[in-house]
Amino acid sequence: MRAAVLTQFGAPLTVQEIPDPGEGGGEVVVEVLAASVPPYADEVFSGRRNYPLEPPVVPGPGGVGRVVHIGPDATRLRVGDLVWCDCTVRSRDDALTPDITLQGWSSRGDGGARLARHLPDGSFAELMRVPTENVYPLPREAEDDPARWSSLGVYVIPYGGLLAGRLQAGETLLVSGATGNLGSAAVAVALAMGAGRVIAPGRNRAALGLLADRFGPRVRPVELTGEEAADRAAMSAAAEDPIDMVLDLLPPSAPSTVSRTAAMTVREYGRVVLMGGVGMLGGADFALPYPWIMRNSVTVQGQWMYPRPANTAMIRLIASGALDLAPERIRTFPLDAVNDAVAYACEHGGPFDRTVLTPTAG
Numbered sequence: 001m002r003a004a005v006l007t008q009f010g011a012p013l014t015v016q017e018i019p020d021p022g023e024g025g026g027e028v029v030v031e032v033l034a035a036s037v038p039p040y041a042d043e044v045f046s047g048r049r050n051y052p053l054e055p056p057v058v059p060g061p062g063g064v065g066r067v068v069h070i071g072p073d074a075t076r077l078r079v080g081d082l083v084w085c086d087c088t089v090r091s092r093d094d095a096l097t098p099d100i101t102l103q104g105w106s107s108r109g110d111g112g113a114r115l116a117r118h119l120p121d122g123s124f125a126e127l128m129r130v131p132t133e134n135v136y137p138l139p140r141e142a143e144d145d146p147a148r149w150s151s152l153g154v155y156v157i158p159y160g161g162l163l164a165g166r167l168q169a170g171e172t173l174l175v176s177g178a179t180g181n182l183g184s185a186a187v188a189v190a191l192a193m194g195a196g197r198v199i200a201p202g203r204n205r206a207a208l209g210l211l212a213d214r215f216g217p218r219v220r221p222v223e224l225t226g227e228e229a230a231d232r233a234a235m236s237a238a239a240e241d242p243i244d245m246v247l248d249l250l251p252p253s254a255p256s257t258v259s260r261t262a263a264m265t266v267r268e269y270g271r272v273v274l275m276g277g278v279g280m281l282g283g284a285d286f287a288l289p290y291p292w293i294m295r296n297s298v299t300v301q302g303q304w305m306y307p308r309p310a311n312t313a314m315i316r317l318i319a320s321g322a323l324d325l326a327p328e329r330i331r332t333f334p335l336d337a338v339n340d341a342v343a344y345a346c347e348h349g350g351p352f353d354r355t356v357l358t359p360t361a362g
Contacts, residue, residue, distance in 0.1 A: 062085050100115070
């Protein structure tokens with residue numbers, strides 16, 4: 001099969017012939033139709049994000065594909081099924097604290113690295129080997145536009161944070177980083193889940209306007225100035241009612257002060273969920289005042305990715321129309337143009353911009 005290979009950090013991906021993957025027990029082989037290219041992919045491949053990939057490796061965090069081979073333990077899947085392939089792979093020998101790798105992308109700790117060596121290759125290839133439990137059948141309407149449905153991988157990440165924060169219908173949510181690729185997805189998912197109001201702070205006036213135009217008065221944009229007290233007051237004023245939950249999805253380049261300013265708008269007994277990359281590249285730590293957390297009974301929680309059932313729930317949200325993918329701006333690239341896709345994704349990482357690799361097209 002043909003695949004895009006990261007031979008070393010800092011080098012362009014090279015498209016080459018490599019052996020086809022073979023499924024074992026508990027695994028499925030999928031023909032990859034559409035794989036999302038994250039806006040920060042160039043930071044990963046250059047080594048700037050210091051992800052624990054071990055070249056040579058086929059990168060790519062999940063995607064939409066068609067089942068080619070199934071293992072003996074698959075009783076519902078059939079060859080030819082159109083499926084979503086979740087990149088979040090968990091070890092099978094500890095139900096309480098399983099090790100995790102993001103197949104073809106990243107991992108956590110020594111156990112995650114061992115898991116990554118067993119399933120190193122991701123979706124930037126014609127074929128991909130995936131654990132059976134990471135494969136989810138898609139509805140018939142996905143057949144018409146697999147590239148659009150690959151956006152599922154963007155939406156399911158903030159959905160994991162909203163589940164962790166126990167967002168309830170009618171509540172007011174603040175999304176820190178709302179003008180980014182994941183942050184804007186969080187706004188859309190929260191509204192689909194029934195959030196009464198979403199506060200969307202950011203510095204990009206055009207992106208804030210896009211959110212307001214798409215979602216109407218339930219979204220309250222706030223243009224940030226960088227002055228903590230003034231920004232906190234502006235966000236609280238936009239909410240009108242108390243802010244029940246803050247979801248932070250800011251990238252590693254964001255200063256910790258922006259995260260702290262947003263977090264401290266939450267009400268007494270409110271929840272703060274951290275899913276972004278603040279501090280990953282150095283810089284000041286995210287420091288919340290101990291007395292403020294304690295006296296206001298605030299819950300602060302970290303969340304990496306999402307629980308497995310979130311995939312099925314997200315598919316249902318999209319299939320029902322509660323989460324509308326029609327406004328997505330999709331740009332597709334064939335496998336041979338993978339480096340062009342990475343460059344394009346870097347330049348088009350705003351709200352609802354999706355760059356998609358189509359390894360088996362044409």
